[in-house]
Amino acid sequence: MSTAPQDNIRNFSIVAHIDHGKSTLADRLIQATGGLSDREMKEQVLDSMDIERERGITIKAQTVRLDYKAKDGKNYILNLMDTPGHVDFAYEVSRSLAACEGALLVVDASQGVEAQTLANVYQAIDNDLEILPVLNKIDLPAAEPDRIKAQIEEVIGIDASEAVLISAKTGIGIPDVLEAIVTRLPPPKGDADAPLKAMLVDSWYDSYLGVIVLIRVIDGHLKKGMRIRMMGADAVYDVERVGYFTPKLVPVESLGPGEIGFLTASIKEVADTRVGDTITDDKKPTAEALPGFKPAQPVVFCGLFPVDAADFEELRAAMGRLRLNDASFSFEMESSAALGFGFRCGFLGLLHLEIIQERLEREFNLDLIATAPSVIYKILLTDGSEMDLHNPADMPDVMKIEEIAEPWIRATILTPDEYLGAILKLCQERRGIQSDLSYVGTRAMVTYDLPLNEVVFDFYDRLKSISKGYASFDYHLTDHRPGDLVKLQILVNGEPVDALSMLVHRTQAERRGRAMCEKLKDLIPQHLFVIPIQAAIGGKIIARETVRAMRKDVTAKCYGGDITRKRKLLDKQKEGKRKMRQFGKVDIPQEAFIAALKMDD
Numbered sequence: 001m002s003t004a005p006q007d008n009i010r011n012f013s014i015v016a017h018i019d020h021g022k023s024t025l026a027d028r029l030i031q032a033t034g035g036l037s038d039r040e041m042k043e044q045v046l047d048s049m050d051i052e053r054e055r056g057i058t059i060k061a062q063t064v065r066l067d068y069k070a071k072d073g074k075n076y077i078l079n080l081m082d083t084p085g086h087v088d089f090a091y092e093v094s095r096s097l098a099a100c101e102g103a104l105l106v107v108d109a110s111q112g113v114e115a116q117t118l119a120n121v122y123q124a125i126d127n128d129l130e131i132l133p134v135l136n137k138i139d140l141p142a143a144e145p146d147r148i149k150a151q152i153e154e155v156i157g158i159d160a161s162e163a164v165l166i167s168a169k170t171g172i173g174i175p176d177v178l179e180a181i182v183t184r185l186p187p188p189k190g191d192a193d194a195p196l197k198a199m200l201v202d203s204w205y206d207s208y209l210g211v212i213v214l215i216r217v218i219d220g221h222l223k224k225g226m227r228i229r230m231m232g233a234d235a236v237y238d239v240e241r242v243g244y245f246t247p248k249l250v251p252v253e254s255l256g257p258g259e260i261g262f263l264t265a266s267i268k269e270v271a272d273t274r275v276g277d278t279i280t281d282d283k284k285p286t287a288e289a290l291p292g293f294k295p296a297q298p299v300v301f302c303g304l305f306p307v308d309a310a311d312f313e314e315l316r317a318a319m320g321r322l323r324l325n326d327a328s329f330s331f332e333m334e335s336s337a338a339l340g341f342g343f344r345c346g347f348l349g350l351l352h353l354e355i356i357q358e359r360l361e362r363e364f365n366l367d368l369i370a371t372a373p374s375v376i377y378k379i380l381l382t383d384g385s386e387m388d389l390h391n392p393a394d395m396p397d398v399m400k401i402e403e404i405a406e407p408w409i410r411a412t413i414l415t416p417d418e419y420l421g422a423i424l425k426l427c428q429e430r431r432g433i434q435s436d437l438s439y440v441g442t443r444a445m446v447t448y449d450l451p452l453n454e455v456v457f458d459f460y461d462r463l464k465s466i467s468k469g470y471a472s473f474d475y476h477l478t479d480h481r482p483g484d485l486v487k488l489q490i491l492v493n494g495e496p497v498d499a500l501s502m503l504v505h506r507t508q509a510e511r512r513g514r515a516m517c518e519k520l521k522d523l524i525p526q527h528l529f530v531i532p533i534q535a536a537i538g539g540k541i542i543a544r545e546t547v548r549a550m551r552k553d554v555t556a557k558c559y560g561g562d563i564t565r566k567r568k569l570l571d572k573q574k575e576g577k578r579k580m581r582q583f584g585k586v587d588i589p590q591e592a593f594i595a596a597l598k599m600d601d
């Protein structure tokens with residue numbers, strides 16, 4: 001089978017803010033071009049994982065090849081790369097964009113431009129992609145296509161006069177999108193006669209085929225049986241299979257310039273493949289490698305411990321399985337006086353953390369305790385050396401610390417005007433420094449520099465709740481800045497609970513400590529003795545609450561009469577017991593930890 005002429009190829013991504021209809025549009029395009037029969041067509045085929053489907057968010061970038069016969073009578077190959085919309089996965093967006101010539105910019109015609117619309121479209125513009133604006137949801141009575149067109153021009157600065165108007169839900173405008181892809185997006189321009197040069201876009205583990213590598217061929221041809229070299233990893237493999245997805249897997253003999261597809265080559269682990277690496281012909285290598293990507297670095301850390309210590313090995317195995325397909329998730333063993341053996345885990349952000357935790361609990365049936373999330377602090381010691389601190393429990397003695405620096409982010413928030421006051425207040429409380437405020441029609445766009453430490457604590461939930469869900473938010477890491485940071489410890493019955501200790505800014509310590517003590521007071525069940533709960537910095541107690549002693553046995557009020565009721569109570573206690581951890585003489589229920597994680601002001 002010969003490879004496709006480049007003039008008939010279009011490679012594109014869809015960029016959008018969350019919920020503006022990217023997945024629905026992708027489904028429609030697959031359906032309209034006959035990639036799957038109606039029977040095979042399940043809702044949102046590109047979102048393959050259960051959790052994605054349930055939450056309606058796209059996590060792993062996927063690619064499908066569509067065959068399209070255009071009005072000019074020619075057959076085209078359209079490669080659609082799906083991209084995730086959430087800030088935690090911005091890295092996956094950037095690598096998908098690097099493999100394309102064009103992008104559909106999908107904007108909800110009733111909502112308009114949002115924070116992630118901006119973040120994603122700027123990435124596409126930075127990658128020199130041709131942008132095709134698409135206004136979705138025009139079936140909604142609230143749709144205002146003309147106003148949103150003007151908004152796109154004003155805010156993003158691209159021509160939106162010929163934006164395609166569609167409803168991905170009802171199917172209106174889908175044929176126009178397909179025609180616009182062919183007529184308005186450029187074809188790839190590779191050199192067919194040059195040595196093979198391909199970009200490694202993504203890789204994942206498949207239980208039948210082993211590691212599957214998604215690639216974009218730039219120049220030359222990738223053929224079955226050929227010996228390839230991964231230039232960055234400096235490894236050599238023999239190609240076993242070559243093909244593409246429709247989304248069904250279709251094997252072919254070779255892929256030519258401009259094509260997107262996959263290869264398998266007995267690669268053992270996903271960790272052996274580097275996203276952005278250059279793949280070339282080992283016999284006739286390309287002269288120059290592609291610039292490559294920086295690997296995605298975990299920015300949020302937390303401890304994950306099994307509720308039942310006997311599940312430790314199972315947890316290790318489950319994490320290993322998840323990591324096979326998610327190189328941005330990291331874990332290493334950790335032991336805590338309070339929680340026993342577990343793992344210190346690194347994530348791209350809070351959503352990533354929640355998803356991994358949920359998958360471990362749901363797919364592997366594990367009961368977990370998560371400690372409060374933390375960021376990476378850079379500590380300068382008095383002896384001149386530096387260290388990265390991932391876990392507050394490992395903080396060196398304050399006498400040895402010269403300076404602690406924390407990561408800062410640049411956040412962009414778009415909001416209807418009426419919520420602006422409350423949002424500015426929230427950012428201010430979180431030590432934010434305002435850097436810009438402008439208006440996009442009736443909506444305010446505000447830019448803040450914020451310490452990431454203040455954002456990992458429920459910032460996003462608070463933002464959503466004070467704006468009734470209307471504010472949108474996007475951020476990127478900027479730098480580390482020194483701050484007056486202290487270690488806040490929580491003592492239960494005089495014993496420090498290492499899993500609850502955290503680094504906080506001195507100005508926030510009392511508020512955080514007090515809130516934590518108040519929460520714990522309600523969450524720790526009464527015992528036969530009085531339990532003091534204290535928050536402390538160094539040796540100094542800054543807040544205190546008390547759990548009063550219990551007076552009598554819970555079953556006493558059953559007077560021994562109603563035996564079923566008594567048994568029920570005992571069962572309930574047993575169930576509760578399973579989820580408890582012992583701290584000295586005190587049992588603390590799992591909810592106390594979850595509450596610490598979700599701590600409100």
Ligand SMILES: Nc1nc2c(ncn2[C@@H]2O[C@H](COP(=O)(O)OP(=O)(O)OP(=O)(O)O)[C@@H](O)[C@H]2O)c(=O)[nH]1
Nearest residue numbers: 019020021022023024056057058085137167168169
């Ligand atoms: N009325 C209407 N609703 C739509 C249309 N397109 C999508 N939706 C709905 O909007 C919601 C979000 O659509 P998705 O396709 O999941 O959005 P998405 O942008 O892929 O979201 P993420 O995968 O989370 O980034 C769903 O409830 C869709 O049914 C449309 O044209 N009209």
